[in-house]
Amino acid sequence: MANATYMRMEIDEIPDATRRLLEHSSESLAEAGKRLRALQPVMVATIARGSSDHAAGFLKYAIELTAGVPVASIGPSIMSIYGRELRLDGCAAISISQSGKSPDIVAMAQSARRNGGLGIALTNTPDSPLAASADIAVDLMAGKEQSVAATKSFVSSVVAGLAILGNWTGDAHLLAALEKLPAYFARAVTADWTPFVAALRDRNSLYVLGRGPAFAIAQEAALKFKETCGIHAEAYSAAEVLHGPARIVETGFPVLALASRDASEAAVAEIADRLSRQGATCFATSDRVQVAQRLPYIETGHPVTDALTLIVSFYGFVEMLSRHRGFDPDNPPHLKKVTETV
Numbered sequence: 001m002a003n004a005t006y007m008r009m010e011i012d013e014i015p016d017a018t019r020r021l022l023e024h025s026s027e028s029l030a031e032a033g034k035r036l037r038a039l040q041p042v043m044v045a046t047i048a049r050g051s052s053d054h055a056a057g058f059l060k061y062a063i064e065l066t067a068g069v070p071v072a073s074i075g076p077s078i079m080s081i082y083g084r085e086l087r088l089d090g091c092a093a094i095s096i097s098q099s100g101k102s103p104d105i106v107a108m109a110q111s112a113r114r115n116g117g118l119g120i121a122l123t124n125t126p127d128s129p130l131a132a133s134a135d136i137a138v139d140l141m142a143g144k145e146q147s148v149a150a151t152k153s154f155v156s157s158v159v160a161g162l163a164i165l166g167n168w169t170g171d172a173h174l175l176a177a178l179e180k181l182p183a184y185f186a187r188a189v190t191a192d193w194t195p196f197v198a199a200l201r202d203r204n205s206l207y208v209l210g211r212g213p214a215f216a217i218a219q220e221a222a223l224k225f226k227e228t229c230g231i232h233a234e235a236y237s238a239a240e241v242l243h244g245p246a247r248i249v250e251t252g253f254p255v256l257a258l259a260s261r262d263a264s265e266a267a268v269a270e271i272a273d274r275l276s277r278q279g280a281t282c283f284a285t286s287d288r289v290q291v292a293q294r295l296p297y298i299e300t301g302h303p304v305t306d307a308l309t310l311i312v313s314f315y316g317f318v319e320m321l322s323r324h325r326g327f328d329p330d331n332p333p334h335l336k337k338v339t340e341t342v
Helices: 006-012 014-024 026-039 050-066 103-114 152-169 172-188 213-229 265-277 306-324
Strands: 043-047 071-073 091-097 118-123 136-139 205-210 232-237 254-257 281-284
Touching: 006 014, 006 306, 014 026, 014 152, 014 172, 026 118, 026 136, 026 152, 043 050, 043 103, 050 071, 050 091, 050 152, 050 213, 091 103, 091 152, 103 118, 118 152, 152 172, 152 306, 172 306, 205 213, 205 265, 213 232, 213 306, 254 265, 265 281
Parallel strands: 043 071, 043 091, 091 118, 118 136, 205 232, 205 254, 254 281
Antiparallel strands: none
């Protein structure tokens, strides 16, 4: 593609990046699963920020639904700012960072391991301080990511976590679904969401909805609207949006409802239709909607992996939207690629 942005090229690399991860990091993914199976953790803690924290949110739902083990996100500042150690005996701690360099993430990961947690790091930088702080470090193998907005590293982080989960639980169905994901991602990259562009004309605020794993995808999508387009997007669970936020949904208010093919789809479709009747210009990735407008989606045949193809299609859309609004998605103002917080 002539004159393509780095973001667009990195989105197009997602299928190959995922394939590399599954092939070349298979040993560390299997080892992490084996260690979790031996530990039988009573709880899993996640340590991350930004897009990586959204990947952790996706894994929270996947682990709770598949392994039946509760997952909690730990604020890195608990250690880096407040100096508080947490007791994590019998627990696992999964830290996620594309760069593996942020001091607060590293400090919390070190603290978790120091206090009894099994440390697993997912990073795109295998020689990073975060990787060195873990019992098991998984190289995401995503390749260099030059656009400020993370895309392929986000997807690879989720796939790595799901592969660990599949090895941990011995879930053959999940592992088989992961092997097929690169082909599904290749189709998702080409999904046409341009009808949603008109809904955002002269609009600088919207809601992004989801439930279960797709809620984490909604959070990631909302962040990308902010980063690449300067649009104030808020992510809500399709259940929570009725508890107050629906008040400001009036005529023409844009809503993107991200529904996946799992037990939550009917509920998300129902809320999308309800907000449409309220006046929203609502688009949904579901054929179950009656009033809201439909966007194309790629089914994977698995209720956990299905939500992940939605973000691949969304990335292609938001990169195009950013350029349409006159921005450079690779270089959003006030942001830089590696954010190092304490």
